[in-house]
Amino acid sequence: MGEPENHSQLNKIPHHNLWVAVFIAVILSGIGLFYLATQKVEYIWSWYRVPQYFAAKEDIRVIAEFDGRIDSIEVKGETAVVILKGTGGIQEITAPKNGVTVKEGESVDEADEIASFKGDNWEAGPLILGLWITIKVSLIATIFGILIGIIGGVCRISSNPALKWLTIVYIELIRGSPLLVQIIIWYYVLGTVINGLLAAYDIGRLDRYWYGVACLACFAGAYVTEIVRAGIQSIHRGQIEAARSVGMTYLQSMWHIIL
Template identity: 55%
Template sequence: MNSTLVLRKLRQKRSNLIWITVFFLLLGASIAALYYAAAQIDYVWRWYRIPRYFYYQEDIEIKAELGGEVAAIALQGDTVSITVKGDGEEKTYTAPTRNATVSEGDLIFVGDTLASYKTWKVGILLIGLWITIKVSLISILFGILIGILTGLSRISSNPALKWSAITYIELIRGSPLLVQIFIWYFVLGTLINTLLVKQQVGITIPPLWFGVAALAFFAGAYVAEIVRAGIQSIHRGQTEAARSLGMNYFQTMTHVILPQAMRRILPPLAGQFISLIKDSSLLGIIAIRELTKATREVVTTSLQPFELWFMCALLYLVLTFSLSMCVQVLERRTLA
C-alpha cells in the first residue's frame, strides 16, 4: 500500500515537472516570437529609458529677470546668493548650489543664466500610478459603503427603500461606465460647478472627484447585488434564532448575518475591486492623468510604444495582484 502511494507521488511529481517545463518553453517561445516580430519592423528596444519616467534628475537654471551688473556673489553653506544691480534696481537670486555661472562684475541681460543645479523629480508614470492608486482606493471605500447600504435597502420590506435600490442598481448596471463618466463630468459637473460659481462659494470641484464619484457609484451597484446575494444565502433560521434572543434588525445584521455573509462575498468583492482598478483607466478621457493617460502621453513624446505599454500592463498587474493577495489573507483570517 505504501509503495503504491510513493510510486503515485513520484509519477505526479514527474508529470508536474514536465508540464512546468512545457509552460516555460511556451513562455520563452512567446517572448522570442515577440522580439522576432519587432525585429521585422526594425523596432529598437530601449528599456534603459524607462527608469527616467519614474524618477529623474532635472537641470534647473536660475535666469536673470533684471539686466545690469553682477554686484556680489556670496556663498552660504551649500547655497549661493547672486546680487544683480540694474537701472536703480537691485535683485538677489539664491540657488542651492555653490557653482555660479557668472562672476562679479559681469554684465547681465534679462534671461541670462546665473546658476544651475540638478534636482530629483518624480516621473510622469509614477505620478499616474499614484493617481490610479488614490482614485481606486477612494472609489473602493465609497463603493463598499454605497453597496452595503443599497444591498440592505434591496432586501428591505420598506417599498421606498427597496424600489429606490432596485432603480439605482438597474440604471447603473444597464449603462456603460464610459457614459456614466461623461454624465458625471459634463452634465453633473457642469451643473454643480456653475451653481458654486453663482453662489460665490469661491471653490469648484476638480475633475478627479467626479471621476471618483462615477467609479464609486458604478462599483456600489455591483457590490449591492453581491451583498444582497450573500445575505440571502444565509439560512433564515439564523435570523429567527437571533430575533428569538431579543436582537433587533440592526443587531441581527451586525452580529449574526453580515459576519457569516462576509465569508461568502469576499471572493466576488475582490473580483469587482480588481475590475474597478482596471476601469479607472477610463478616467483619462476627462483629463485625469492616471496611469493609462500618463503612459499615452509618454508614448506620444518618446515613440516607445512597446516598452511603455508593457510597463503599463505590468504596473496594473502589480496593483491587481497585490489586492488579490490582501483579499486572500483577509479571507483566511475570516475563515479561521
C-alpha cells in the same frame, strides 16, 4: 492514512516535468516572437528614455519676473550670469550656460522663460506619480464603494418598494453601462453642473480628483450591493427569527447577526 496518498497519486499528471518544460518553452517563444516583431517594425525604439518616466532629476525653469530686456550674459566656465533690466528693476539669473534660452539684447515679457536645466535633486517620474494617484483613488473609492454596497444590499432586500426599486434601477444602470462612459458623464456633465452651482453660491469648486473617486465608488458600490444582497439571502431565515425572539429589532439583528 492510505486514502489521501491514493488521491494524490490519482491527481498526479503523467510526465509532469515534460509539461513544465512545455510551459517554459511557450513563454520563451512568446518573448522571442515579440523581440523579432519589434525588429521588423521600422521604428526606432528609444528604450533609453524609459527610466526618466520612473525617476529623473528635477526640471528647473527660470522665468522673467517682469517685462524687460536682457542687458548682458556673462559666461564663467560652465555657468552663465544673465542680467535682466526692465520695469521691475534688475533681475540676476545664474544658470548653466547650456540651459540659457535667451540672447543678449532680447526683449522678454513677464513669465517668459530665461533658462531651463536639470537640477541636482531627483523626483518621481510621471509613471510613479500616476501610480500613486491611482492607488489613492482606488483605496478611497473602495472604502466608499463598500459603504454604498452595504447600504444598497440592505435596501435591495427591503420590503419598502421605493428603496428596493431605486436600488434595482441603480444597479442595472451602473452594471449595464461601460465604466468609461460613466467617467465621461461624471467629469464633463456632473462635474461641470456641480462646480457651476458651487461657484454660483461662492462655495468653491471640487477638484476633478473627487469626481473620479465618486465615479469609481458608485461603480464598485453596484457590484458590492449584489454581493451583500446575495450574502444576506444565503443566511438561513432562522438566524433572524432567533435574534428577534431574544428581543432584537430588525436593524439590530441585521447588524449584529447577519452583517
